[in-house]
Amino acid sequence: MTKAINEREIVLAVLMEVTEKGQYSHRILRDVLSKYQYLDKRERAFITRVTEGTLEHMIEIDYILDRFSKVKVKKMKPVIRNLLRSAVYQIRYMDSVPDRAVCNESVKLAVRRGFSGLRGYVNGVLRAVARGIDAVEYPKDVMERMSVMYSCPVWILRLWNQTYGLEQIEAMLKDFQREKPLTIRCCLNRTTPSDLKKQLEAEGLTVSGHPYLSYALQISGYDYLEDLKAFREGLFVVQDISSMLAGELAAPKKGAKVLDVCAAPGGKALHVAEKLYIEGEGHVEARDLTEYKTELIRENIRRTGLDNITAVCRDASVLDETRIGWADVVIADLPCSGLGVIGKKPDLKYNATPEGIESLIRLQRKILECAQAYVKPGGTLLYSTCTINAGENIENVHWFLNKYPDFSPGTIRESLCEQLSKDVVEKGCIQLLPGMHNSDGFFIAKLTKRRK
Numbered sequence: 001m002t003k004a005i006n007e008r009e010i011v012l013a014v015l016m017e018v019t020e021k022g023q024y025s026h027r028i029l030r031d032v033l034s035k036y037q038y039l040d041k042r043e044r045a046f047i048t049r050v051t052e053g054t055l056e057h058m059i060e061i062d063y064i065l066d067r068f069s070k071v072k073v074k075k076m077k078p079v080i081r082n083l084l085r086s087a088v089y090q091i092r093y094m095d096s097v098p099d100r101a102v103c104n105e106s107v108k109l110a111v112r113r114g115f116s117g118l119r120g121y122v123n124g125v126l127r128a129v130a131r132g133i134d135a136v137e138y139p140k141d142v143m144e145r146m147s148v149m150y151s152c153p154v155w156i157l158r159l160w161n162q163t164y165g166l167e168q169i170e171a172m173l174k175d176f177q178r179e180k181p182l183t184i185r186c187c188l189n190r191t192t193p194s195d196l197k198k199q200l201e202a203e204g205l206t207v208s209g210h211p212y213l214s215y216a217l218q219i220s221g222y223d224y225l226e227d228l229k230a231f232r233e234g235l236f237v238v239q240d241i242s243s244m245l246a247g248e249l250a251a252p253k254k255g256a257k258v259l260d261v262c263a264a265p266g267g268k269a270l271h272v273a274e275k276l277y278i279e280g281e282g283h284v285e286a287r288d289l290t291e292y293k294t295e296l297i298r299e300n301i302r303r304t305g306l307d308n309i310t311a312v313c314r315d316a317s318v319l320d321e322t323r324i325g326w327a328d329v330v331i332a333d334l335p336c337s338g339l340g341v342i343g344k345k346p347d348l349k350y351n352a353t354p355e356g357i358e359s360l361i362r363l364q365r366k367i368l369e370c371a372q373a374y375v376k377p378g379g380t381l382l383y384s385t386c387t388i389n390a391g392e393n394i395e396n397v398h399w400f401l402n403k404y405p406d407f408s409p410g411t412i413r414e415s416l417c418e419q420l421s422k423d424v425v426e427k428g429c430i431q432l433l434p435g436m437h438n439s440d441g442f443f444i445a446k447l448t449k450r451r452k
């Protein structure tokens with residue numbers, strides 16, 4: 001009996017949402033996997049791998065298709081375009097799936113989607129790809145070649161090349177495409193890293209410690225995160241090590257008032273709240289722009305059981321006069337291009353534009369102008385982004401220090417592990433790079449306000 005819906009149909013539906021409607025891939029895929037929990041683990045793993053892999057390698061896939069199809073990718077019907085993309089990914093990167101099966105299943109899917117007249121075209125293109133893919137020649141220009149090989153727009157590579165060398169850029173691109181375990185933070189208000197490790201291993205996961213922080217773990221081998229008892233009990237939160245380092249460098253003292261102006265989904269705010277909870281005093285106010293994002297924070301607050309943190313819906317770019325001079329620590333993890341996390345969110349690299357980045361830099365500075373007003377004399381402003389673009393990072397710090405001379409770079413080297421302390425190039429700032437550090441691409445600056 002034929003299944004009502006198969007994995008390839010689900011993959012196609014997700015790709016259509018992302019590439020044609022501009023939806024975020026990680027959100028759509030999360031919702032889809034939740035909807036189809038009844039599928040077995042192997043089928044769900046296939047959906048995840050083909051969807052993420054197709055998006056991750058899309059520039060390369062389109063380059064290959066354009067060498068075998070008379071109709072260029074941009075001229076194809078959207079359904080056929082995305083159907084062929086996912087098929088080429090399977091041919092190129094999934095040895096476990098026979099090429100003949102990829103071709104046959106793709107033809108069947110085209111017919112089911114109402115394109116029976118194109119069955120010969122789909123079959124012909126994919127069989128040509130299967131025969132000739134190993135002979136495809138890549139561009140000779142180094143930037144163009146890297147763009148195709150690692151599916152990253154050329155303009156982004158040129159932007160990075162203003163700051164980083166080609167060898168470093170290629171190391172980052174390779175790291176973005178490397179499969180990695182998921183990094184989680186043990187909730188120390190509820191358990192210990194060793195006890196959490198034992199519980200997760202009892203649930204069938206592979207667990208290892210992270211070299212940078214004792215309470216960070218790396219996990220793999222799970223199917224659906226929400227099925228884990230340890231997750232439902234709020235014993236850990238999903239959080240990259242770079243984000244945890246921001247919480248470490250915030251270093252709130254007992255009784256501190258902390259304001260996180262762009263907090264969703266709440267990882268850093270919860271981390272700092274946990275530190276204050278263990279100390280016995282202090283409060284965190286976690287804000288974000290929309291009710292949807294604010295509810296994500298509330299959901300994580302409920303799951304982790306912390307009662308010293310509140311979530312508030314508020315626009316970080318509009319000054320809140322009730323909070324001027326209120327906070328001991330202000331966390332400003334600001335909207336950015338996200339180019340440091342394209343390994344996890346590959347659609348970001350396709351949606352980013354030079355004009356968009358310039359607009360983000362202006363927004364970041366507008367929010368920083370508000371955020372600095374909330375810091376008490378002697379307090380801390382922690383600025384961070386999940387990008388590796390200097391314009392959104394160190395150049396913003398230089399602009400800020402020039403405009404607000406009552407702030408100066410804080411001390412962070414002593415708070416970092418030995419592997420990272422040597423990479424503090426400018427006082428108070430660290431740029432984490434994929435392929436160089438065991439983390440996302442992430443920037444942190446600790447700025448201290450002068451005491452009056």
